[in-house]
Amino acid sequence: MTGYADPHRRASYDELSPETRAVHAGQYPEEHAGALSVPVHMSSTFERAVVLDGGWDYSRIANPTRAALEHCLAALEGGSGATATASGMAAITTTVLATCHAGSHVVVPDSIYGGTWDLFSSVLSRWGVRTAVVDMSDLGAVAAAIMPDTSLVWVETPSNPRLRITDVAAVADLAHEAGAVLAVDSTFASPYLQQPLALGADLVIHSTTKYLGGHSDVTGGVIVSGSEAMAELIDRTSGVIGGVAGPMDAWLVLRGTKSLPVRMRHVSAAAMRIAEMLTAHPAVARVHYPGLHSHPQHDLAKRQMTDFGGVVSFEVRGSREDAAAVCARTRLFTLAVSLGSVESLIQHPANMTHCTTGGTQAAVPETLVRLSIGLEDVDDLVADLDAALDQGATLAG
């Protein structure tokens, strides 16, 4: 959906804080019999007064519940329009199909979500899309990888699972010099912690399955566009491809989004505490968290983000098996993929989310463990991790 002026109360959300936008943007009781919770419009088609009346038409193209979510997320990112999709991967696929063609050249980071890696390396490669894989923290390498015919530069920051930070403003300049589109997967930050469009990105992608949904009960994605023209291109492409969010899923994400600011503040504080505890732990070799002074891009993260988020990863001392064993020993941290929910999760990327990257440029350390911090009491979480790590040390010793 495009066009985000509030039809009932205000001209714009620009002057309102994210907390207020999260609760109200796109959600107008006046349009829904006074309902404070936007109704779930379970209808595939809509009656028209005449042949062309400008109203709702068909739910693949637009649906009132999905539109409310799209308005809300566009307002949170400061975008010109948003398109909600059936999953984060549907958002990524739609973005690539809208901005590339057979033979296109794309620059992707070497620290990247496993599914995105698979899409470029094993699906789009069959369609002739050429990819250059670079360390995005090295701006010289990014500049060298961008070709005169590069269509798209893909950024993921913070990256999954190594929490690398990419300088969005600097990479936007490099992409735009070559006439390429810059898309940023901002899933780990959520719209609350960073605003890639304000830094120069053309498109922002989220897996709404994660922080925006926030409750492990829905799969979804969104593409937010920085210009009207881009918003229209993405919306039209998504409507044709058809990987759109269903009304019930859109409603669940909309409900989760209302509490996003409160949850992001909580998990950022708790993750900082856990990153510090892990740094001091003898069974841990290295901690990856952008909030730590020891993070190589801490200053950039501080500049680009308002806080550092709820994902922490760390390398255990020992072997791949030792890392897998730590994941199996926690009692409160649930051994499961995904992130950004109320429940704290632990997983072993080399065996789970990033198993297909082994032996490639996007491979992750075998001893890496990834945590997603939830809303449980942080002292309980620290004690759980301590016990899982100490037990390992005792067994090994």
Ligand SMILES: *Cc1c(COP(=O)(O)O)cnc(C)c1O
């Ligand atoms: C989970 C995730 C995706 C994919 O989203 P789905 O909703 O699982 O399709 C993309 N990027 C990042 C950074 C993710 O964490």
